[in-house]
Amino acid sequence: MDTQDPSAPPRAQSAPADNPTRTRRHGGGITHDNTRHTTRFVVIGNHLVQHKELSLLAIGLSCHLQSLPTGAGADIKSLAARFPEGPTRIAAALRELEAHGYLRRERHRTETGRIVTRTVSCNQPHASRREPVDTGCPPAKRTPPPQRRTVQKSLPAVPQPSSTAPALLQTAIDLLATLRRHDPRLLLSATDTAHLAPGVAAWLERDVAPTAVRHALITDLPDEPLRRPAALLAHRLAAQLPPPPPFRATPAGPPPPRYEVRNCDGCDRGFRAPETEDRCRDCRKVAAPA
Secondary structure, three states, rough: OOOOOOOOOOOOOOOOOHHHHHHHHHHOOOOOOOOOOOOOOOOHHHHHHOOOOOOHHHHHHHHHHHHHOOOEEEOOHHHHOOOOOOHHHHHHHHHHHHOOEEEEEEEEEEEOOOOOEEEEEOOOOOOOOOOOOOOOOOOOOOOOOOOOOOOOOOOOOOOOOOOOHHHHHHHHHHHHOHHHHHHHOOOHHHHHHHHHHHHHHHOOOOOOOOOHHHHHHHHHOOOOOOHHHHHHHHHHHHOEEEOOOOOOOOOOOOOOOOOOOOEEOOOEEEEEEOOOOOOOOOHHHOOOOO
Protein backbone atom coordinates (compact mmCIF):
# COMPACT_ATOMS: atom_id res chain seq x y z
CA MET A 1 0.00 0.00 0.00
CA ASP A 2 1.42 3.34 -1.11
CA THR A 3 1.09 5.85 1.71
CA GLN A 4 2.74 9.24 2.21
CA ASP A 5 4.05 10.77 5.40
CA PRO A 6 2.25 14.12 5.75
CA SER A 7 4.99 15.44 8.07
CA ALA A 8 7.78 15.09 5.48
CA PRO A 9 8.50 18.15 3.31
CA PRO A 10 7.73 17.73 -0.39
CA ARG A 11 11.38 18.52 -1.41
CA ALA A 12 14.68 19.51 0.12
CA GLN A 13 14.95 23.18 1.00
CA SER A 14 18.20 25.16 0.67
CA ALA A 15 19.48 27.14 3.62
CA PRO A 16 19.34 30.91 3.34
CA ALA A 17 22.62 32.72 2.72
CA ASP A 18 22.35 34.64 6.00
CA ASN A 19 22.07 31.50 8.12
CA PRO A 20 25.37 29.57 7.84
CA THR A 21 24.64 27.54 10.99
CA ARG A 22 21.66 25.96 9.30
CA THR A 23 23.90 25.03 6.37
CA ARG A 24 26.29 23.25 8.72
CA ARG A 25 23.40 21.57 10.54
CA HIS A 26 22.04 20.14 7.29
CA GLY A 27 25.44 18.86 6.14
CA GLY A 28 26.37 21.61 3.67
CA GLY A 29 29.31 24.04 3.66
CA ILE A 30 33.01 23.28 3.58
CA THR A 31 34.75 20.21 4.99
CA HIS A 32 38.47 19.58 5.33
CA ASP A 33 40.65 16.71 4.21
CA ASN A 34 43.86 17.57 6.07
CA THR A 35 47.23 15.83 6.09
CA ARG A 36 49.80 16.79 8.71
CA HIS A 37 52.80 18.60 7.25
CA THR A 38 56.24 17.63 8.48
CA THR A 39 58.42 19.58 5.97
CA ARG A 40 58.14 22.66 3.75
CA PHE A 41 55.28 24.45 5.51
CA VAL A 42 54.62 27.82 7.14
CA VAL A 43 52.28 28.69 10.02
CA ILE A 44 49.71 31.34 9.10
CA GLY A 45 47.41 32.91 11.70
CA ASN A 46 43.65 33.08 11.27
CA HIS A 47 43.87 36.79 12.01
CA LEU A 48 45.42 37.11 8.54
CA VAL A 49 43.59 34.55 6.43
CA GLN A 50 40.20 35.57 7.88
CA HIS A 51 40.91 39.31 7.97
CA LYS A 52 37.72 41.27 7.34
CA GLU A 53 39.35 44.35 5.78
CA LEU A 54 42.14 42.92 3.62
CA SER A 55 41.43 41.94 0.04
CA LEU A 56 41.87 38.35 -1.08
CA LEU A 57 44.89 39.37 -3.14
CA ALA A 58 46.54 41.00 -0.11
CA ILE A 59 45.89 37.94 2.08
CA GLY A 60 47.33 35.56 -0.51
CA LEU A 61 50.31 37.83 -1.13
CA SER A 62 51.07 37.99 2.62
CA CYS A 63 50.96 34.19 2.83
CA HIS A 64 53.40 33.99 -0.08
CA LEU A 65 55.76 36.53 1.51
CA GLN A 66 55.77 34.68 4.83
CA SER A 67 56.74 31.48 3.02
CA LEU A 68 59.78 33.03 1.30
CA PRO A 69 63.27 32.44 2.69
CA THR A 70 65.27 35.38 3.98
CA GLY A 71 66.86 37.33 1.15
CA ALA A 72 64.38 36.30 -1.54
CA GLY A 73 63.16 38.99 -3.92
CA ALA A 74 60.00 40.66 -2.62
CA ASP A 75 59.92 43.87 -4.67
CA ILE A 76 57.17 44.76 -7.12
CA LYS A 77 59.13 43.67 -10.19
CA SER A 78 59.98 40.26 -8.74
CA LEU A 79 56.39 39.64 -7.61
CA ALA A 80 54.97 40.81 -10.95
CA ALA A 81 57.26 38.36 -12.74
CA ARG A 82 56.04 35.56 -10.45
CA PHE A 83 52.28 36.25 -10.53
CA PRO A 84 49.90 37.30 -13.33
CA GLU A 85 48.21 40.18 -11.44
CA GLY A 86 50.65 42.83 -12.71
CA PRO A 87 52.62 45.57 -10.89
CA THR A 88 49.65 47.89 -10.29
CA ARG A 89 47.51 45.37 -8.40
CA ILE A 90 50.52 43.95 -6.54
CA ALA A 91 51.58 47.45 -5.43
CA ALA A 92 48.04 48.09 -4.14
CA ALA A 93 48.07 44.81 -2.18
CA LEU A 94 51.44 45.68 -0.63
CA ARG A 95 50.04 49.02 0.49
CA GLU A 96 47.12 47.19 2.14
CA LEU A 97 49.47 44.94 4.09
CA GLU A 98 51.62 47.90 5.09
CA ALA A 99 48.58 49.82 6.33
CA HIS A 100 47.43 46.89 8.52
CA GLY A 101 50.87 46.13 9.97
CA TYR A 102 51.68 42.95 8.04
CA LEU A 103 54.46 44.60 6.04
CA ARG A 104 57.22 47.13 6.65
CA ARG A 105 59.66 48.77 4.26
CA GLU A 106 63.01 49.74 5.78
CA ARG A 107 65.79 51.62 4.01
CA HIS A 108 69.38 50.58 4.77
CA ARG A 109 72.75 51.77 3.54
CA THR A 110 75.08 49.03 2.34
CA GLU A 111 78.83 48.91 2.87
CA THR A 112 79.34 50.42 -0.58
CA GLY A 113 77.15 53.41 0.30
CA ARG A 114 74.14 52.35 -1.76
CA ILE A 115 70.71 52.74 -0.17
CA VAL A 116 68.49 49.66 -0.53
CA THR A 117 64.93 48.93 0.56
CA ARG A 118 64.25 45.82 2.64
CA THR A 119 60.78 44.34 2.88
CA VAL A 120 59.87 42.95 6.33
CA SER A 121 56.95 40.49 6.43
CA CYS A 122 55.23 40.32 9.86
CA ASN A 123 53.24 37.25 10.91
CA GLN A 124 51.88 39.22 13.88
CA PRO A 125 50.98 42.78 12.92
CA HIS A 126 51.10 44.09 16.51
CA ALA A 127 54.19 42.19 17.69
CA SER A 128 56.61 44.94 16.64
CA ARG A 129 54.59 47.76 18.20
CA ARG A 130 55.56 48.97 21.65
CA GLU A 131 52.70 48.82 24.13
CA PRO A 132 52.55 51.50 26.86
CA VAL A 133 53.80 50.40 30.26
CA ASP A 134 51.13 50.17 32.99
CA THR A 135 52.38 52.38 35.87
CA GLY A 136 49.13 52.44 37.85
CA CYS A 137 48.74 56.19 37.35
CA PRO A 138 45.83 57.69 35.45
CA PRO A 139 46.75 58.68 31.95
CA ALA A 140 47.68 62.31 31.55
CA LYS A 141 45.55 64.49 29.38
CA ARG A 142 47.21 65.20 26.10
CA THR A 143 46.65 68.32 24.09
CA PRO A 144 45.99 67.41 20.49
CA PRO A 145 48.79 68.63 18.25
CA PRO A 146 47.96 71.49 15.90
CA GLN A 147 46.92 70.52 12.42
CA ARG A 148 49.66 71.03 9.92
CA ARG A 149 48.84 72.10 6.42
CA THR A 150 50.42 69.92 3.81
CA VAL A 151 52.23 72.14 1.34
CA GLN A 152 53.05 70.56 -1.99
CA LYS A 153 56.69 71.15 -2.81
CA SER A 154 57.42 72.74 -6.15
CA LEU A 155 59.07 70.61 -8.80
CA PRO A 156 62.81 71.02 -9.44
CA ALA A 157 63.79 73.31 -12.29
CA VAL A 158 64.41 71.71 -15.69
CA PRO A 159 66.71 72.84 -18.52
CA GLN A 160 65.21 75.32 -20.95
CA PRO A 161 65.64 74.93 -24.73
CA SER A 162 66.98 77.74 -26.90
CA SER A 163 64.17 77.15 -29.39
CA THR A 164 60.46 77.47 -28.60
CA ALA A 165 59.25 75.89 -31.82
CA PRO A 166 55.77 74.37 -31.30
CA ALA A 167 56.79 71.17 -33.09
CA LEU A 168 59.71 70.63 -30.69
CA LEU A 169 57.55 71.13 -27.58
CA GLN A 170 54.81 68.87 -28.96
CA THR A 171 57.37 66.10 -29.53
CA ALA A 172 58.48 66.48 -25.90
CA ILE A 173 54.87 66.35 -24.62
CA ASP A 174 54.13 63.21 -26.68
CA LEU A 175 57.25 61.55 -25.28
CA LEU A 176 56.22 62.26 -21.67
CA ALA A 177 52.68 60.98 -22.31
CA THR A 178 54.03 57.58 -23.41
CA LEU A 179 56.16 56.95 -20.30
CA ARG A 180 53.22 55.36 -18.46
CA ARG A 181 53.14 52.59 -21.09
CA HIS A 182 56.58 51.48 -19.90
CA ASP A 183 55.92 52.01 -16.16
CA PRO A 184 52.40 52.67 -14.78
CA ARG A 185 53.94 54.70 -11.95
CA LEU A 186 54.95 57.41 -14.49
CA LEU A 187 51.39 58.62 -15.06
CA LEU A 188 51.83 62.41 -15.18
CA SER A 189 49.26 65.16 -14.81
CA ALA A 190 48.83 67.91 -17.38
CA THR A 191 50.55 70.39 -15.01
CA ASP A 192 53.56 68.10 -14.49
CA THR A 193 53.82 67.47 -18.25
CA ALA A 194 53.83 71.21 -19.00
CA HIS A 195 56.64 71.68 -16.44
CA LEU A 196 58.78 68.82 -17.79
CA ALA A 197 58.26 69.40 -21.54
CA PRO A 198 60.89 72.20 -21.88
CA GLY A 199 63.47 69.95 -20.22
CA VAL A 200 62.79 67.16 -22.71
CA ALA A 201 62.93 69.70 -25.56
CA ALA A 202 66.37 70.81 -24.34
CA TRP A 203 67.56 67.22 -24.74
CA LEU A 204 66.01 66.86 -28.19
CA GLU A 205 67.64 70.00 -29.57
CA ARG A 206 71.01 68.59 -28.50
CA ASP A 207 70.68 65.82 -31.10
CA VAL A 208 69.44 63.22 -28.57
CA ALA A 209 66.95 60.79 -30.12
CA PRO A 210 63.53 60.44 -28.41
CA THR A 211 64.25 56.78 -27.65
CA ALA A 212 67.48 57.78 -25.88
CA VAL A 213 65.65 60.42 -23.82
CA ARG A 214 62.98 57.86 -22.81
CA HIS A 215 65.67 55.34 -21.84
CA ALA A 216 67.42 57.89 -19.61
CA LEU A 217 64.16 58.71 -17.81
CA ILE A 218 62.84 55.18 -17.11
CA THR A 219 66.03 53.14 -16.56
CA ASP A 220 66.98 52.03 -13.01
CA LEU A 221 63.89 53.41 -11.27
CA PRO A 222 63.48 52.54 -7.56
CA ASP A 223 61.47 49.41 -6.73
CA GLU A 224 59.28 51.11 -4.12
CA PRO A 225 56.23 53.20 -5.11
CA LEU A 226 57.09 56.61 -6.53
CA ARG A 227 55.52 59.36 -4.41
CA ARG A 228 56.49 62.19 -6.77
CA PRO A 229 57.39 60.76 -10.20
CA ALA A 230 57.47 64.22 -11.80
CA ALA A 231 60.11 65.40 -9.30
CA LEU A 232 62.27 62.37 -10.08
CA LEU A 233 62.00 62.99 -13.83
CA ALA A 234 62.81 66.69 -13.38
CA HIS A 235 65.94 65.79 -11.40
CA ARG A 236 67.10 63.37 -14.11
CA LEU A 237 66.50 65.92 -16.89
CA ALA A 238 68.69 68.46 -15.09
CA ALA A 239 71.37 66.16 -13.64
CA GLN A 240 71.93 64.04 -16.77
CA LEU A 241 71.66 66.79 -19.40
CA PRO A 242 74.08 65.87 -22.22
CA PRO A 243 76.53 68.46 -23.62
CA PRO A 244 75.72 70.43 -26.77
CA PRO A 245 76.48 68.72 -30.10
CA PRO A 246 79.92 69.33 -31.68
CA PHE A 247 80.36 72.71 -33.37
CA ARG A 248 79.88 72.56 -37.11
CA ALA A 249 81.31 75.54 -39.01
CA THR A 250 78.95 76.78 -41.69
CA PRO A 251 80.49 77.80 -45.03
CA ALA A 252 80.96 81.57 -45.51
CA GLY A 253 79.25 81.55 -48.88
CA PRO A 254 78.52 79.44 -51.94
CA PRO A 255 81.55 77.70 -53.49
CA PRO A 256 83.16 79.32 -56.51
CA PRO A 257 81.81 78.21 -59.88
CA ARG A 258 83.66 75.44 -61.66
CA TYR A 259 83.88 75.99 -65.42
CA GLU A 260 84.29 73.35 -68.07
CA VAL A 261 87.63 72.80 -69.80
CA ARG A 262 87.89 74.48 -73.23
CA ASN A 263 90.73 74.87 -75.76
CA CYS A 264 92.48 78.21 -76.21
CA ASP A 265 92.03 79.71 -79.70
CA GLY A 266 95.57 81.05 -79.54
CA CYS A 267 97.67 78.13 -78.31
CA ASP A 268 95.13 75.28 -78.31
CA ARG A 269 95.91 74.63 -74.65
CA GLY A 270 93.14 73.48 -72.36
CA PHE A 271 91.94 75.93 -69.72
CA ARG A 272 88.89 76.67 -67.57
CA ALA A 273 87.06 79.92 -68.11
CA PRO A 274 83.56 81.28 -68.76
CA GLU A 275 82.12 80.87 -72.22
CA THR A 276 82.83 84.54 -72.91
CA GLU A 277 86.61 83.87 -72.86
CA ASP A 278 88.19 82.16 -75.91
CA ARG A 279 91.85 82.51 -74.97
CA CYS A 280 93.83 81.40 -71.94
CA ARG A 281 95.34 83.81 -69.47
CA ASP A 282 98.82 83.75 -71.08
CA CYS A 283 97.45 84.44 -74.57
CA ARG A 284 95.36 87.31 -73.19
CA LYS A 285 98.54 88.86 -71.69
CA VAL A 286 100.37 88.63 -75.03
CA ALA A 287 97.45 90.12 -76.92
CA ALA A 288 96.94 92.91 -74.42
CA PRO A 289 98.33 96.33 -75.63
CA ALA A 290 101.54 97.47 -73.95
